[in-house]
Amino acid sequence: MEFRETQAIYLQIGDYVCEQILLDRWNEGDRIPSVRELGVDLQVNPNTVMRTYDFLQSNEIIYNKRGVGYFVSEDAKTKIISYRKKQFLDQELPLFFKNLRILGMDFKEIAKLYELFIAK
Amino acid sequence: MEFRETQAIYLQIGDYVCEQILLDRWNEGDRIPSVRELGVDLQVNPNTVMRTYDFLQSNEIIYNKRGVGYFVSEDAKTKIISYRKKQFLDQELPLFFKNLRILGMDFKEIAKLYELFIAK
Amino acid sequence: MEFRETQAIYLQIGDYVCEQILLDRWNEGDRIPSVRELGVDLQVNPNTVMRTYDFLQSNEIIYNKRGVGYFVSEDAKTKIISYRKKQFLDQELPLFFKNLRILGMDFKEIAKLYELFIAK
Amino acid sequence: MEFRETQAIYLQIGDYVCEQILLDRWNEGDRIPSVRELGVDLQVNPNTVMRTYDFLQSNEIIYNKRGVGYFVSEDAKTKIISYRKKQFLDQELPLFFKNLRILGMDFKEIAKLYELFIAK
DNA sequence: GTGGTCTAGACCACC
DNA sequence: GTGGTCTAGACCACA
Structure with missing residues (x-):
């Protein structure tokens, strides 16, 4: 990657993780790769993956079973x-509209x- | 701010500076606020404003007269x-459309x- | 659980095990659930239950008959x-009092x- | 420490940080020591302090001004x-009461x- | 100067 | 095997 x-x-x-979930590659309730596995996969230090998992857990997208691994939350996709x-809606859209007007x-x-974009 | x-x-x-120019608040050829003034106005370290002015100057949107101040370039608006x-068109719009679809x-x-935005 | x-x-x-004993659900001398049974009951890895039993045995609250199972010691409740x-008295109470005061x-x-708690 | x-x-x-705040050693709105300073003070790696500050910020006890430092939030004490x-109330008290009864x-x-504790 | 990120490597408790 | 914590050291953008 x-x-x-x-x-x-x-x-x-x-x-990346969220995309896997949205695309149903990693389903709700499933265990996701361990920090070490994903670290090897993505050529990244396990600590960095850990930080990702920390972040996603604090957003309740994944959860942790101690000594077992990380799992996709039930309502992760939602x-x-x-x-x-x-x-x-809060960030991008107002900026977008403002740009339209200024330009x-x-x-x-x-x-x-x-x-045109849709047709592609 | x-x-x-x-x-x-x-x-x-x-x-912010570009907006002032586009909205004709700061006109082409005019002197714009000093690094210190704008720093006070925006509650920001003068060094940070300096960095902005450096950046805008390298894009030829403003220019500098030593010992006098910074001025809006003649063709700044264009x-x-x-x-x-x-x-x-290159960056934001494709991302914007992609987001629309994903969401x-x-x-x-x-x-x-x-x-609604226009009406405001 | x-x-x-x-x-x-x-x-x-x-x-949990100690509570069962104190509440006379598991009596002194009786055989207690196997590591596997309790693991299934509590939705926990049998290794983890094993560790509990090891720990309780080292405190002489339960004992082991090889090939038979684990049993509640005679004077377990005491x-x-x-x-x-x-x-x-040594650990919790002082902390508890300290918290009361800080809060x-x-x-x-x-x-x-x-x-209220008793009434429940 | x-x-x-x-x-x-x-x-x-x-x-430790919370205590400093509760004891009015670090007042609301004040800048607190940088991760490096506190790291030296407490004989700890700056990354570890960083993790503390991250944690406290996510609990809105401190906040960050980019490039400047961390500051005590207005209502930090509350x-x-x-x-x-x-x-x-949620964790300790029920356990405490349960212990009382079991013992x-x-x-x-x-x-x-x-x-007696108060008298001390 | 500040925070923020990342790596490499270690050690630990736990399951 | 798993996550969790910590260190040491590096590099970067930013103010």
């Missing part, structure tokens, strides 16, 4: 989506571009 | 808009939200 | 109570809560 | 006390011991 420079690796791994939606772009242009 | 966690403060100040438009949102919803 | 985060599971199982009472709670509050 | 074996160092440092109170101790005994 390649990492972007612009974001902490442990967060990118977080996104949580991920609602978390992202909130992020999107003097017409909303209809965007609509057209979206159709 | 409040700053987002997701982006360096000096870049956010850069956006430059800002073309720079931003490129950024917007399963309808484009009509966005259109409605935009009207 | 639910386990607290703050203490090792095998110790919490130890408390031992448990004296062990716990010591623990309680600025009145002892009468505690008395009331105790009545 | 000496650390107990029974609890993670970073949590003990957390308690938060600490209410956090501890919750912990006490067959009278509540009046406890009341007497408390008076």
Whole structure:
């Protein structure tokens, strides 16, 4: 796995894990790879994976059974989506609209571009 | 001024400066606030403002007269808009569309939200 | 059975076993559940139960007949109570009192809560 | 500073910080020592202090100004006390009462011991 | 100077 | 085997 420079690796791994869950590769209730396994897989220090798991656990997307491993929470998918939606509506959308206005772009242009995007 | 966690403060100040220019609050050829003044205004360390000005100067949006201050370049508005438009079309828009799809949102919803935004 | 985060599971199982003995559910001289049985009951790895039994045996609360099983010692109840009472008076009580004071709670509050607890 | 074996160092440092706040040694709004300073003071790796600060920040007891340092939140004292109170009422008190009953101790005994404790 | 991230490697308790 | 903690040391962006 390649990492972007612009974001902490442990967060990118977080996104990776969430994607696996959203795509039903790792199902709710399943055990996910151990910190060591995933560390080897992604060519990353186990501590870094640990940090990801810590972060996801504090967001209740995964949980831990002591001495056994980490597991996908029951409502993980819902949580991920609602978390992202909130992020999107609160942060990205206002910025997006502001940009539209500042750049003097017409909303209809965007609509057209979206159709092109969908068609791809 | 409040700053987002997701982006360096000096870049956010850069956006702020560009906005002043685009909105004709600071006109081309005019002197803009000194590093210290803006630092006080925005509750930010002067070094940070300095970094912003450095950055904007390297993009030729502002220029410097030694011992006098920083000034808005003649074609600043054009430059800002073309720079931003490129950024917007290449980077933000694809991400934006991708998000829409992942979150399963309808484009009509966005259109409605935009009207609300405009009305404000 | 639910386990607290703050203490090792095998110790919490130890408390559970002692309680069964104190409450006369498992009587002195009787055979107690096998490591596997209790493991299934409590949804826990048999190794963990094994560790509990090891621990209790080293405190002479239970003993082992090879190939037969584990049994409650003759004077188990006395031992448990004296062990716990010591623990309680030396360790828990001082901490408890200290907490009361730090939190600025009145002892009468505690008395009331105790009545509620008893009434349950 | 000496650390107990029974609890993670970073949590003990957390308690230490909270104590400083409760005792008005570090006041609300004040900057607290940098991770490096406190690391030297307590003879501990800066990363460990970092972990403490992370933890306290997620509990909103301290907050961070980027590039400047960590600061005591406005209502830190209230938060600490209410956090501890919750912990006490939910976790310790039920266990305490349960112990009382199992050990067959009278509540009046406890009341007497408390008076002795207070008198000290 | 500050925090933040990451690595490598160690040791531990626990399951 | 698992996670959890800690250290030492490095590098970086940021203020």
